[in-house]
Structures are given as C-alpha cells and as structure tokens.
Amino acid sequence: MKKNNKGFVLVETLVVTVFVAAVFSVIYINFYPLVGEYERREFYDDIDSKYGAYWIKVFAQRASYDMSRVSSDLASQKYSVFSCSNLSDSDDRSFCEAMWGRLHVKQALLTEYELTNLKSVNSSTLATSLGESFVSYIEYLPNYTTASLNAARYRILVEFERTGDSMEDDDTYYTYSTMEVVK
Amino acid sequence: MIRKLNNKGMTAIEILVTFVIIAIIVVSLYDGIVGLKEKETISSSKLSLSTYKNLLTKDIQDDLIKTGILGVSTSAMEGNIGYRVTFTLRDGSTRILDVKQVFGCNALDLEEAEQLCGQRGISYDQSDDFMISYGPPGNLVDYPLPDLGHEDIENYGTGDTGTHRIYALRINEVNISTANQIFSLRITFTHPDLGSRYSIDIVSPINYP
Numbered sequence: 001m002k003k004n005n006k007g008f009v010l011v012e013t014l015v016v017t018v019f020v021a022a023v024f025s026v027i028y029i030n031f032y033p034l035v036g037e038y039e040r041r042e043f044y045d046d047i048d049s050k051y052g053a054y055w056i057k058v059f060a061q062r063a064s065y066d067m068s069r070v071s072s073d074l075a076s077q078k079y080s081v082f083s084c085s086n087l088s089d090s091d092d093r094s095f096c097e098a099m100w101g102r103l104h105v106k107q108a109l110l111t112e113y114e115l116t117n118l119k120s121v122n123s124s125t126l127a128t129s130l131g132e133s134f135v136s137y138i139e140y141l142p143n144y145t146t147a148s149l150n151a152a153r154y155r156i157l158v159e160f161e162r163t164g165d166s167m168e169d170d171d172t173y174y175t176y177s178t179m180e181v182v183k
Numbered sequence: 184m185i186r187k188l189n190n191k192g193m194t195a196i197e198i199l200v201t202f203v204i205i206a207i208i209v210v211s212l213y214d215g216i217v218g219l220k221e222k223e224t225i226s227s228s229k230l231s232l233s234t235y236k237n238l239l240t241k242d243i244q245d246d247l248i249k250t251g252i253l254g255v256s257t258s259a260m261e262g263n264i265g266y267r268v269t270f271t272l273r274d275g276s277t278r279i280l281d282v283k284q285v286f287g288c289n290a291l292d293l294e295e296a297e298q299l300c301g302q303r304g305i306s307y308d309q310s311d312d313f314m315i316s317y318g319p320p321g322n323l324v325d326y327p328l329p330d331l332g333h334e335d336i337e338n339y340g341t342g343d344t345g346t347h348r349i350y351a352l353r354i355n356e357v358n359i360s361t362a363n364q365i366f367s368l369r370i371t372f373t374h375p376d377l378g379s380r381y382s383i384d385i386v387s388p389i390n391y392p
Binding site for chain 1 (some may be wrong): 196197200201204236237240241244248360363364365367380384386387388391392
C-alpha cells in the first residue's frame with residue numbers, strides 16, 4: 001500500500017484554523033454572559049444591604065404596622081409593597097421615612113416566609129411592577145421551604161438604589177437583600 | 184520495494200502563512216493572559232477592600248444595633264488630622280470612632296509639588312497617613328487600610344534625599360450627618376482601578392425606642 005506522505009495543503013490548514021476559531025467564538029459567546037451574571041450577583045446581600053434590610057424589617061415588625069393590608073395583598077398578588085405610611089404610630093413613621101431616604105431604599109416587599117408562591121407568579125407580570133432586576137434577584141433566591149428557626153411567617157425583600165463615582169453621571173447601581181420578619 | 188520520499192519541503196508562502204498564524208495566536212494569547220492578570224489583581228484588591236469594609240462595618244454595627252445609639256457628637260481630631268465620632272449608647276457606655284485622613288504629597292517633580300502640595304499646605308515630604316480606629320475610650324482598635332499598592336516618591340525642595348509613601352487606596356471623603364435623628368456616616372475610598380464606589384456606610388436611628 002502506498003503511504004500518503006503529502007501532509008496538509010494550505011487550504012486544509014486554513015479550513016481547520018477557521019473551524020477552531022469558530023468553536024472558540026461560540027465558547028466565548030456562551031461563557032461571557034456567565035461572567036456578567038457573576039459580576040451582577042456581587043450586589044446581592046452585601047453587608048450594607050443586609051444592615052439596611054435589617055432596619056426595614058424592624059419597622060415591619062412594629063405593632064403599629066398595618067398587617068390587614070399585607071394579608072389581603074398576599075392573597076391576591078403574593079406580595080405586599082412595604083410603605084412607611086402603613087405605620088400608624090407617628091414616631092415609627094417619621095423614623096421610618098427618615099431611614100428610608102438615608103438608606104437609599106428604592107422599594108421593599110413583604111412576602112410569605114417561603115417564596116414558592118411568589119415565584120409561581122409569571123415573571124414578566126412581576127417585572128412590569130417591580131422591574132426586571134428585582135425579579136432576577138427573586139429568582140436567584142432559594143424557596144426557603146424549611147421553616148424559620150425564629151418562627152417567622154413573613155419575609156422582606158429590599159432594593160437599594162446607590163450611586164458610585166460622583167465623577168460619572170450614569171453610575172447608579174442597585175443592591176438587594178432579604179431578611180425574615182418575625183410577626 | 185524502494186519507497187519514494189517526499190523531499191519537496193514547504194514553499195516560502197506556506198512557511199510565511201504558518202508564521203503569521205502562529206504570530207497572531209501568540210499575540211492574542213499574550214493579550215488575553217495580560218488581561219486575565221489585570222483582572223485577577225483587581226479582583227484581589229476588591230476582595231481585600233470588601234473584607235476590610237465588612238469587618239469594620241460589622242464591628243461598629245454590632246454595637247449600634249444590639250445596644251442602640253442614645254447620642255452622637257462629632258469633633259476634629261487633635262491637630263486637625265481627621266474626625267472623631269463619639270457614640271453614647273443606650274446602656275450608658277461610650278464608643279469612639281476616629282478617622283485619620285492625612286494626604287501625602289503625590290507629586291512627581293518640584294513644579295508639581297509646588298502646585299499640588301505647596302498651595303494646599305502639604306509638606307513636600309509628607310506620606311499618606313490613613314487610619315480608622317474604633318472601640319471604647321482608652322482601648323481603641325486600629326483598622327489599618329489594606330495596602331493595595333503604593334509608590335515611594337522622592338522628596339523635593341527640602342534638601343532631604345529620602346522618600347515618602349503614597350498609597351493607591353486612600354480615604355477620599357468622610358461625610359457625617361445626624362439630621363432628623365438619624366446618624367449616617369460614609370467613608371469613601373478611592374483607588375485607581377476600583378474608582379470610588381467602595382465606601383463604609385453606617386446608618387442608624389438615634390434614640391429610637
């Protein structure tokens with residue numbers, strides 16, 4: 001049998017090179033969003049958001065917070081928008097409003113402790129009222145199916161609107177955190 | 184059987200194309216590796232700064248949340264080198280937070296030193312000196328800023344042949360407020376690679392039952 005010792009011609013080499021380049025491009029295109037996702041999650045449950053959420057939780061736990069509205073909201077839409085105006089005590093309300101501004105809270109939600117019902121709501125419906133970033137955070141969270149050690153029945157989810165370098169005009173970013181509410 | 188060998192070798196154009204392809208691959212790999220190295224350095228700096236921020240924030244917030252603030256007073260540190268915040272807690276104890284903020288002379292030549300340092304009253308051989316300290320009176324714990332790179336700069340105009348040190352990570356701004364019965368403190372850091380997004384933020388109500 002005659003052995004083929006000719007090796008590769010230039011065209012063959014080029015075809016293989018183009019093929020390998022195409023494979024690398026596909027890998028890069030698929031991998032790059034994962035890097036973005038990782039960088040985005042840097043802003044989930046950071047220490048400032050955690051302590052910020054703690055104070056919103058404190059106000060939600062106050063006896064003067066109107067829970068009848070929360071119950072009806074949870075039954076109809078699976079979440080209730082937290083508002084300082086739902087605090088009937090004037091001291092609580094004024095502290096809450098002052099902290100709300102100083103902590104740069106954009107919005108806060110009261111939900112059931114377990115998030116299964118909230119997550120069952122169509123995400124595009126949620127995104128319309130809460131924004132896509134907030135919905136991404138909700139999807140990122142576990143369902144919390146194990147009962148709370150503190151017998152918490154509710155949960156608070158908070159979105160903070162922060163600014164970074166004052167030198168840049170468009171440098172607003174959002175951070176998120178959650179805490180259980182013992183009520 | 185006499186086997187006929189292919190002794191033709193490669194043509195000049197084939198060798199040239201091969202070299203060009205290899206050169207392109209090497210250059211793109213080099214760029215990629217340099218980029219990864221820079222990313223790794225930035226990630227490491229972010230991690231160090233986050234760890235520092237988390238540690239300090241937790242130590243302060245633990246006191247403020249567990250015990251609660253009864254009152255806050257702010258004054259300048261002795262020698263006007265920073266700020267002193269004195270917390271009176273609800274159990275009657277006191278905590279002190281010192282933020283030392285001394286900017287060094289970050290100038291590369293005498294002319295720049297006159298403009299950047301002379302006009303601001305900064306000595307030409309002044310090093311950066313930043314420090315945050317926190318604790319009960321007489322027992323303050325120092326929290327030195329992580330060293331995320333530094334430069335030793337020659338002294339100018341003093342006849343001194345020594346150097347002074349300028350750090351990449353500096354305390355850029357300190358904002359303290361007690362308006363509306365809410366204490367808020369923001370210590371903003373600045374770094375050439377990280378910008379000024381990183382800050383220590385403490386917010387707590389004053390005398391909230």
